[in-house]
Amino acid sequence: MAESTPLLSQPTDSDSSLTEPPPLLLSEKHLPSLASTVEKCIGEFTWSQFLQAVLVSFAWVFDAQQTFISVFTDAQPSLNCTEKDDHVSSGRASIISEWGLECENSFVTSLPASLFFLGCLVGGIVLATLADSSLGRKNMLLFSCLFMSLSSLLAAFSINIWVYSLFKFLCGFARATIGTSALVLTSELVGNRWRGQISVVGFFCFTIGFLSLPAMAYANRNSSWRNLYMWTSIPAIFYCVIVKFFVRESPRWLLVKGRKEEAAETLKCISSITQSNVNLAVNGIFPSNVDPDLTMNNTDLYCALKILLQKKWSSRRLWTVMASGFGIGLVYYGMPLGLGNLSFNLYLSVTLNALSELPSSLLTFLLIDKFKRRNALLVFTVVSGVFSVLSSIEGKVWSQMEIWFELISFFSACTAFNVYLIYTTELFPTCVRNSALSMARQALVLGGSISPVVVGEGRKNKFVCYGVFGLVICCSGVFGVFLPETRGRPLSDTMEDEESKGRSATLA
Numbered sequence: 001m002a003e004s005t006p007l008l009s010q011p012t013d014s015d016s017s018l019t020e021p022p023p024l025l026l027s028e029k030h031l032p033s034l035a036s037t038v039e040k041c042i043g044e045f046t047w048s049q050f051l052q053a054v055l056v057s058f059a060w061v062f063d064a065q066q067t068f069i070s071v072f073t074d075a076q077p078s079l080n081c082t083e084k085d086d087h088v089s090s091g092r093a094s095i096i097s098e099w100g101l102e103c104e105n106s107f108v109t110s111l112p113a114s115l116f117f118l119g120c121l122v123g124g125i126v127l128a129t130l131a132d133s134s135l136g137r138k139n140m141l142l143f144s145c146l147f148m149s150l151s152s153l154l155a156a157f158s159i160n161i162w163v164y165s166l167f168k169f170l171c172g173f174a175r176a177t178i179g180t181s182a183l184v185l186t187s188e189l190v191g192n193r194w195r196g197q198i199s200v201v202g203f204f205c206f207t208i209g210f211l212s213l214p215a216m217a218y219a220n221r222n223s224s225w226r227n228l229y230m231w232t233s234i235p236a237i238f239y240c241v242i243v244k245f246f247v248r249e250s251p252r253w254l255l256v257k258g259r260k261e262e263a264a265e266t267l268k269c270i271s272s273i274t275q276s277n278v279n280l281a282v283n284g285i286f287p288s289n290v291d292p293d294l295t296m297n298n299t300d301l302y303c304a305l306k307i308l309l310q311k312k313w314s315s316r317r318l319w320t321v322m323a324s325g326f327g328i329g330l331v332y333y334g335m336p337l338g339l340g341n342l343s344f345n346l347y348l349s350v351t352l353n354a355l356s357e358l359p360s361s362l363l364t365f366l367l368i369d370k371f372k373r374r375n376a377l378l379v380f381t382v383v384s385g386v387f388s389v390l391s392s393i394e395g396k397v398w399s400q401m402e403i404w405f406e407l408i409s410f411f412s413a414c415t416a417f418n419v420y421l422i423y424t425t426e427l428f429p430t431c432v433r434n435s436a437l438s439m440a441r442q443a444l445v446l447g448g449s450i451s452p453v454v455v456g457e458g459r460k461n462k463f464v465c466y467g468v469f470g471l472v473i474c475c476s477g478v479f480g481v482f483l484p485e486t487r488g489r490p491l492s493d494t495m496e497d498e499e500s501k502g503r504s505a506t507l508a
């Protein structure tokens with residue numbers, strides 16, 4: 001890693017005192033912005049930043065487990081509803097077999113998964129702005145992960161599908177902001193140069209969580225589905241304790257909220273600059289460059305969302321992002337749920353899907369700063385759509401290729417998903433970033449909430465499942481063309497900063 005450089009130019013005069021502000025901070029006319037100040041503090045990558053990013057990103061492991069756990073816990077048994085199962089142990093392998101739901105219609109059997117995604121939608125709307133307005137990124141991550149884990153643990157003690165569905169809804173409600181808070185916090189802990197690469201750490205962790213599911217499910221194949229919930233929820237509770245004591249809050253958010261002492265302490269811990277230079281830099285941007293509507297004295301929990309929607313450019317940008325995210329979410333969350341519709345071993349197909357996220361994350365890591373966000377989003381959504389449609393074609397020859405078509409489609413959807421999240425964090429300033437990303441993720445989850453119904457109908461006709469997936473995601477990538485390019489551009493912290501960048505890009 002590169003040697004750290006001082007935040008501010010040191011005085012050349014031997015009589016100069018470190019208590020005097022450096023020339024950069026003397027002129028009121030040229031006060032530095034929040035973005036420039038923080039960038040100078042954390043622009044050089046340190047091991048402390050890396051460890052913080054990895055620790056925060058590990059929340060994605062548990063998020064992935066709860067997102068896809070129903071692939072196994074809610075799986076249809078191999079025997080149909082008129083056959084008897086001679087193996088008592090396998091009668092408890094899923095909620096369908098334990099509660100005798102083999103002959104129920106698709107609405108009942110898909111209800112827990114649908115309510116999980118509905119909970120994600122409701123939770124995303126209710127909790128969307130708390131990380132911007134009051135709780136902060138760290139506390140939002142902590143509380144969301146803790147409540148998700150407790151809801152998942154309680155789901156293991158459900159007595160029927162209705163109670164189970166309730167806990168799935170609560171679990172989805174709680175996990176709605178985990179990925180958002182983790183991604184935003186990770187992005188705000190590092191400088192512009194490393195932002196794209198460090199964001200991919202979360203995607204790798206999500207892959208690890210996804211990949212761990214088929215392994216745990218296979219080991220648990222002769223036991224109750226309840227064990228799977230316990231194996232995934234209890235470690236997540238211990239993780240929350242670690243977050244509480246070892247994770248730092250975003251210095252950008254602390255500065256925007258006017259909490260300069262805490263911001264200075266955080267910057268000192270995650271960067272290599274001296275305490276005196278941190279204090280000089282932080283004090284130099286106050287009070288001129290802090291929006292009073294976003295300070296800690298504001299009690300309006302939804303102020304960030306209001307600010308986001310009041311501006312025409314930001315509201316238009318938000319709706320465009322959400323339109324693009326709907327199709328990506330439909331395919332990304334729906335394809336693993338639809339693997340049972342293919343003529344292929346369920347454990348192996350889920351494992352292959354999970355493994356395909358590894359090269360997807362690696363590709364994102366290597367190419368995120370080499371290609372324009374808009375172009376990458378369009379290419380991967382179109383490729384995903386084409387191969388999804390191909391996997392739905394009936395026929396003896398095509399049936400042998402369907403799993404490979406599905407894997408290519410899912411791989412492309414995963415990469416589009418990664419680019420989409422990184423792109424969204426760059427499109428909005430710090431003061432509304434978490435709220436904007438939360439709303440963007442709601443579009444993903446909205447697609448995911450519809451996917452169980454599409455998958456259920458696709459059991460009779462594969463085109464209803466994979467054909468619809470392909471057509472929708474192809475259309476979603478087109479919306480990215482209407483968004484501004486953000487590759488290599490520093491993050492903005494206030495709405496004014498983002499507006500000025502937009503005007504500069506227009507003039508250029």
